Amino acid sequence: MHWLSLAVASAAFLGLYEVSRKAAVRSNAVLPVxxxxxxxGLASLCLLLGAxxxxxxxxxxxxxxxxxxxxxxxxxxxxxxxxxxxxxxxxYVAVKHLPIxxxxxxRSVSPAITVLGALVIFGESPDAKKWxxxxxxxxxYLGFAWLGRKEGIRFVADRWVLLLVLGTCVGAMSGLYDKxxxxxARLHPTTLQLWFTxxxxxxxxxxxxxxxxRQRAMxxxxxxxxxxxxxxxxxxxxxLYFRALAQEKALVSVVALARRxxxxxxxxxxxxxxxxxxxxxxxxxxxxxxVGLLILLKG
Numbered sequence: 001m002h003w004l005s006l007a008v009a010s011a012a013f014l015g016l017y018e019v020s021r022k023a024a025v026r027s028n029a030v031l032p033v034x035x036x037x038x039x040x041g042l043a044s045l046c047l048l049l050g051a052x053x054x055x056x057x058x059x060x061x062x063x064x065x066x067x068x069x070x071x072x073x074x075x076x077x078x079x080x081x082x083x084x085x086x087x088x089x090x091x092y093v094a095v096k097h098l099p100i101x102x103x104x105x106x107r108s109v110s111p112a113i114t115v116l117g118a119l120v121i122f123g124e125s126p127d128a129k130k131w132x133x134x135x136x137x138x139x140x141y142l143g144f145a146w147l148g149r150k151e152g153i154r155f156v157a158d159r160w161v162l163l164l165v166l167g168t169c170v171g172a173m174s175g176l177y178d179k180x181x182x183x184x185a186r187l188h189p190t191t192l193q194l195w196f197t198x199x200x201x202x203x204x205x206x207x208x209x210x211x212x213x214r215q216r217a218m219x220x221x222x223x224x225x226x227x228x229x230x231x232x233x234x235x236x237x238x239x240l241y242f243r244a245l246a247q248e249k250a251l252v253s254v255v256a257l258a259r260r261x262x263x264x265x266x267x268x269x270x271x272x273x274x275x276x277x278x279x280x281x282x283x284x285x286x287x288x289x290x291v292g293l294l295i296l297l298k299g
Contacts, residue, residue: 006244007258013237015265020233023226025096031212032221033230034092035204040228041235042197049194063243067191076181077192081199083174089207090167097160113172114256121176122252129295136292143285172256179252182245189242193235237262263289 024033049066052059059065069077181187212219237259244255263286 003244003247003250003255004258006240007255010237010240010244011259011262012265013233013240013262014259015262017230017233017237018262019265020226020230021092022095024224024230025092027222028096028224029212029216029219029221030089030092030096031204031208033227034088035201035208036223036227037230037234038197038201038204039231041231042201043228044232045194045197045235049190063188064190065188066194067188069187069191069195073185073187074195076185077187077195078199080174080177080181080192081196081203083170083177084196085200085203085207087167087171087174090163090170094160094164094167098164113169114175115253117172117176118179118251118253122179129298133292133295136295137289138292140285140288140292143288175252175256178242178245182242183248183250187246189239189246193238193242197235 021037024037048064052062052064181192182189212221241255241259244250245252
């Protein structure tokens with residue numbers, strides 16, 4: 001399957017993940033949600049790998065195999081887990097307090113950051129279309145900032161917006177690092193996903209023990225069906241994403257942009273499901289972001 005098709009398929013699962021994440025963290029403790037979601041994702045991945053181990057032809061056809069890693073590569077994957085866990089904690093806390101029709105498009109700025117990073121780090125040179133696309137995207141975010149003021153969200157001063165932006169920037173770093181791991185270090189996608197998820201769960205156990213367990217009576221946790229579903233959907237989205245980026249000709253800037261088409265799912269379905277405000281007005285700002293993304297993709 002072509003890497004761009006894999007990226008688009010990943011976007012569909014990522015949009016469902018964003019909606020389920022919003023449902024999981026509503027009136028819920030963030031850290032145990034994050035932990036249990038990743039445990040659910042790890043369990044689903046282990047079930048698939050177990051089925052593949054029992055059926056070698058299935059494993060060969062699906063690529064669900066795990067290869068041995070050296071100590072330096074384990075350290076490299078652990079570094080990715082640290083980056084992603086930091087991004088998730090910031091994003092989950094922010095999403096809990098923001099409308100999904102604001103949070104999801106804000107998260108989709110990550111590809112623009114990834115594009116800039118790819119241009120600088122991997123030596124890609126921007127053309128006029130790329131600059132035009134990023135300008136249109138920025139105009140869309142100004143539109144969301146203006147509409148957010150009507151909901152009492154001041155984008156410059158709102159701490160949840162600032163947390164989300166910070167988490168998005170950290171997440172963009174992870175996207176650039178993925179290209180190094182998958183294309184330069186030649187890590188197998190499923191091997192990377194398995195150990196990355198294992199290390200994520202370990203880090204989140206530590207975070208829960210340090211920052212939530214003693215306060216659990218004041219910050220209660222409810223294990224809803226949406227919590228493990230968050231992890232299952234993320235595993236599906238990441239499996240497709242890792243496979244896309246592992247292909248030799250895949251461009252991290254284009255993969256990141258295509259993947260953030262998830263905003264179509266999270267904005268339309270999530271906004272309707274949670275009955276959020278000003279959806280018709282926000283759709284114009286969303287349209288600007290999508291136009292900007294299309295310009296970048298065509299560029």
